[in-house]
Amino acid sequence: MPYNCRSGECGECRARLMSGSIEEIPGADPAIFNDVDRQQGDILTCMCFPRSNLELDVPLKSNKNVAAIETINTLVEGITWHGREILEVAVLPPSPISFQPGQYFDWTIRTNGVKRSFSAASAPDSEMLWFHIRLHPDGIASNFVSDVLRVGDFLEITGPFGHFKISDNAHRPAIFVAGGTGFAPIRSILDAAVSRKDTRPVRLFYGARTSDSLYCTDDADRWRSTLPDFKFFPALSDEPIETGVDAFRGNVTDLLDSELGSEVFGAEAYLCGPPPMIDAAIDVLLTKGIEKEDIFYDKFLPAKR
Secondary structure, eight states: OOOSSSSSSSOTTEEEEEESOEEEOSOOOTTTSOHHHHHTTEEEGGGEEESSOOEEEOOOOOOTTOOOOEEEEEEEEEEEEETTTEEEEEEEOSSOOOOOTTOEEEEEOTTTOOEEEEEBOSOTTSSSEEEEEEOOTTOHHHHIIIIIOOTTOEEEEEEEEOOOOOOSOTTSOEEEEEEGGGHHHHHHHHHHHHHTTOOSOEEEEEEESSGGGOOOHHHHHHHHHHSTTEEEEEEESSOOGGGOOSSEESOHHHHHHHHOSGGGTTOEEEEEEOHHHHHHHHHHHHHHTOOGGGEEEEEOOOOOO
């Protein structure tokens, strides 16, 4: 059965309850699941306990090219700071791991056994797996990565998981919108596009608070020379204009609204980052004329302690 966030925020595990009874756990995002959905008989399986045998109608995804989920002990090969808030961790698996660009892996935090999810930031043909971690005050994963994890350590990961990936419609323009470490799966997708010599037009909108967190410029420069039709639009919400950094001042969704033009015709959109950014971006894209079924997203949700 499909699932992703496990907290009622993504809608990936939606199913139709055909028979039986359930007890719903409160807390689902009302923008994803609300009373209208309940009246239709829909449920989010990650937010329910069964109270009897159930019969469910589930929109199963194709298993074509789906990699097996496995738990692997990897070797930490590199830890790099990007500004004051983002760490990039490179791990080397004992053998190549099969996954789709855009998927994520669960880390086992060895200090307490808790699991945290991080998207791969590297293409599947890379020898190493790269991950981007935003540091949060007193965050379990943040403290582990910044204070405990060191090069030469072993890190247990499980995966791959998730269904966030680019379509096979190579002729259609692709619009990417990322915020913070939501850039990680998009980096994986675009590096894979370079490897397969993808020719579709690509527009990347990236939002951060300050230039200290604008860590994707080197990748954008690389894609300008390796993708035939690539444009990059950075936005900084809290950066003073006096710093002279070449980026739009404001929210990335405002930049999206002002810059999108003829690119929307026939385009698909891929969004990854904080839920408020994704919700605002969806509104902009729908207003611009992109069809709802052509918008794909992965909401990066804060871990529930």
